[in-house]
Amino acid sequence: MKELKYLNKYLYKYKGMLLSGVLFVVLANIFAIVPAQMVRHALNLVIDSIDTYNIFDGSSLQEAFRSDFYQTVFFYGLLIVAMALMRGVFLFFMRQTVIVMSRKIEYDMKNDLFQHYQSLPLSFYRRNNTGDLMARISEDVGKVRMYLGPAMMYGMNLTVSCILVIGYMLSVNVNLTLWALLPLPLLSISIYYVNNLINKRSEDIQESLSNMSTFVQEAFSGIRVIKAFIRESDNARMFDDAANDYKDKQLKLSKVNALFYPLMLSLIGLSTILTVYVGGIEVAKGSITAGNIAEFIMYVNLLTWPVTSLGWVTSIVQRAAASQKRINQFLQTENDIVSTEQLKHPVQGSIQFDSVSLVYPDSGIKAVRKVSFEVGAGETLALLGTTGAGKSTIANLVCRMYDPTDGKVLIDGKDIKSYDIAHIRNQIGYVPQDVFLFSDTVKNNIAFGKNDASEEEIIQAAKDADLWENIKRFDKGLSTMVGERGITLSGGQKQRTSIARALIRKPKILILDDSLSAVDTNTENAILNNLKGIMKDRTSIIISHRVSSAKLADKIIFLNDGEVVEMGSHEELMKANGFYKDLYEKQIKSDVETSEE
Numbered sequence: 122m123k124e125l126k127y128l129n130k131y132l133y134k135y136k137g138m139l140l141s142g143v144l145f146v147v148l149a150n151i152f153a154i155v156p157a158q159m160v161r162h163a164l165n166l167v168i169d170s171i172d173t174y175n176i177f178d179g180s181s182l183q184e185a186f187r188s189d190f191y192q193t194v195f196f197y198g199l200l201i202v203a204m205a206l207m208r209g210v211f212l213f214f215m216r217q218t219v220i221v222m223s224r225k226i227e228y229d230m231k232n233d234l235f236q237h238y239q240s241l242p243l244s245f246y247r248r249n250n251t252g253d254l255m256a257r258i259s260e261d262v263g264k265v266r267m268y269l270g271p272a273m274m275y276g277m278n279l280t281v282s283c284i285l286v287i288g289y290m291l292s293v294n295v296n297l298t299l300w301a302l303l304p305l306p307l308l309s310i311s312i313y314y315v316n317n318l319i320n321k322r323s324e325d326i327q328e329s330l331s332n333m334s335t336f337v338q339e340a341f342s343g344i345r346v347i348k349a350f351i352r353e354s355d356n357a358r359m360f361d362d363a364a365n366d367y368k369d370k371q372l373k374l375s376k377v378n379a380l381f382y383p384l385m386l387s388l389i390g391l392s393t394i395l396t397v398y399v400g401g402i403e404v405a406k407g408s409i410t411a412g413n414i415a416e417f418i419m420y421v422n423l424l425t426w427p428v429t430s431l432g433w434v435t436s437i438v439q440r441a442a443a444s445q446k447r448i449n450q451f452l453q454t455e456n457d458i459v460s461t462e463q464l465k466h467p468v469q470g471s472i473q474f475d476s477v478s479l480v481y482p483d484s485g486i487k488a489v490r491k492v493s494f495e496v497g498a499g500e501t502l503a504l505l506g507t508t509g510a511g512k513s514t515i516a517n518l519v520c521r522m523y524d525p526t527d528g529k530v531l532i533d534g535k536d537i538k539s540y541d542i543a544h545i546r547n548q549i550g551y552v553p554q555d556v557f558l559f560s561d562t563v564k565n566n567i568a569f570g571k572n573d574a575s576e577e578e579i580i581q582a583a584k585d586a587d588l589w590e591n592i593k594r595f596d597k598g599l600s601t602m603v604g605e606r607g608i609t610l611s612g613g614q615k616q617r618t619s620i621a622r623a624l625i626r627k628p629k630i631l632i633l634d635d636s637l638s639a640v641d642t643n644t645e646n647a648i649l650n651n652l653k654g655i656m657k658d659r660t661s662i663i664i665s666h667r668v669s670s671a672k673l674a675d676k677i678i679f680l681n682d683g684e685v686v687e688m689g690s691h692e693e694l695m696k697a698n699g700f701y702k703d704l705y706e707k708q709i710k711s712d713v714e715t716s717e718e
């Protein structure tokens with residue numbers, strides 16, 4: 122339960138609502154108890170009045186007595202109705218304070234959690250899958266809200282009504298109270314077990330539903346592969362299995378649900394029978410009146426829901442504690458990528474790697490080993506190498522997504538760790554290997570790179586990325602929707618949109634991570650030529666598998682298995698007769714062959 126202590130800060134923030142909630146719970150309970158006493162008075166009055174009425178039999182006073190009697194009973198009736206109304210009003214306010222408070226805390230928690238998520242380094246996202254991140258911000262926060270709202274409200278109601286009602290019942294007759302309340306603990310315990318069973322089965326259903334959704338989502342997003350491999354009927358059978366599993370689990374839950382009300386009603390019925398039976402004996406003994414029996418039946422009814430809710434509240438609290446534990450695990454994860462000096466001075470763009478090694482914390486893979494190089498401000502560096510050689514890792518280190526395990530990355534001669542992180546990332550235009558476009562317009566996807574980008578800037582960026590001609594041909598031009606809800610862009614168009622997004626911010630350091638792989642050599646040349654103009658006095662890192670992207674660079678680094686195996690300009694590396702020359706000749710040869718075909 123200590124996990125739930127984390128929530129105290131939110132309860133403190135909304136203490137006004139919480140305290141008013143308690144007040145309304147007390148008032149609602151008072152207005153529930155007093156009518157029961159009215160019923161006792163009214164019933165006793167009726168019983169007593171019948172005898173008196175009979176005494177006046179035949180006399181004219183009988184009529185006057187009768188109208189007096191009616192008036193008094195009517196008055197009691199009015200009082201009971203008025204109190205029921207008052208109770209309704211306070212119940213309304215009780216919900217309006219406690220439940221509203223829980224929704225506000227839910228909102229705050231989701232925001233806090235989302236902000237915390239965003240502050241965490243990339244390694245956190247590698248360790249935890251998206252489904253888990255989403256589950257904690259939606260389902261787990263939802264379960265915690267159930268504790269802060271309904272559980273807290275019913276918990277308060279239970280405490281207040283037990284103290285008031287049982288206290289009053291005991292003051293009337295201890296023996297009758299004990300008998301009347303006897304079945305209630307049983308009710309509470311059985312509801313606790315039934316409820317746990319319901320929760321367990323609901324979770325099974327949730328899991329089955331999420332399996333089904335994942336299956337459907339994959340089937341739709343992979344529809345091209347499914348159709349090409351003619352796997353539709355297999356898929357339909359697999360869906361049928363998943364749907365069947367879901368149906369079976371739903372039926373199992375319905376069975377337990379069907380048990381809930383009969384169980385509750387039979388135990389309440391037992392309580393009423395005991396009250397009437399033991400109450401009757403007490404009336405015969407003369408220790409209580411008949412009105413007390415009616416009053417006690419009302420009390421038992423008043424206690425039924427709070428006592429039932431005890432089992433329910435207990436299981437909600439347990440589940441909320443488990444959820445909060447999961448949430449706390451993420452909240453306690455700290456960002457280890459922090460700035461040491463928060464430097465914010467302007468950056469020229471020179472980059473130096475000083476014997477840098479990186480072992481990825483999540484996979485333990487040694488991605489780069491003792492890498493050293495220098496690129497002056499305004500120069501272009503090309504990174505070539507086999508797949509998995511560590512090229513993207515170098516980009517990750519320049520963007521400070523990871524810190525080196527050994528060695529130093531320096532920007533303008535200063536350790537990258539001393540810069541303010543947002544400041545340094547603001548100077549970088551990064552085009553990642555796996556292009557990601559938002560389900561939005563082309564315009565907004567490009568403008569994402571720069572706050573308040575003007576239309577002219579967007580068009581210029583699109584021109585620089587050699588995308589403008591394509592956009593002009595779209596029916597809606599810049600307003601064309603892309604991503605899931607929009608048109609399907611070709612691989613090359615996507616890459617160029619991503620390049621335009623990086624170029625629009627006029628970065629001091631531009632990193633293209635295999636960003637020209639899906640464009641033809643002409644487009645590649647056009648973009649690289651544009652870059653020469655734009656990146657004058659700025660630093661570029663071009664990661665590629667193609668020598669055509671690399672040969673114009675001031676410096677070329679050839680990586681193999683995390684190590685620098687060659688470094689120099691195109692001319693120098695051609696003379697070296699090593700990996701680069703080998704790759705160059707193979708690619709030039711295959712280009713010639715392709716053009717001859």
Ligand SMILES: Nc1ncnc2c1ncn2[C@@H]1O[C@H](COP(=O)(O)OP(=O)(O)OP(=O)(O)O)[C@@H](O)[C@H]1O
Nearest residue numbers: 247481483484486488507508509510511512513514
């Ligand atoms: N975020 C990460 N967490 C853990 N391991 C990683 C991560 N990124 C890359 N790796 C591993 O580090 C090694 C180097 O990967 P990297 O992406 O730097 O290679 P690359 O040269 O860019 O390859 P490619 O040309 O195929 O893109 C690989 O073995 C890869 O599996």
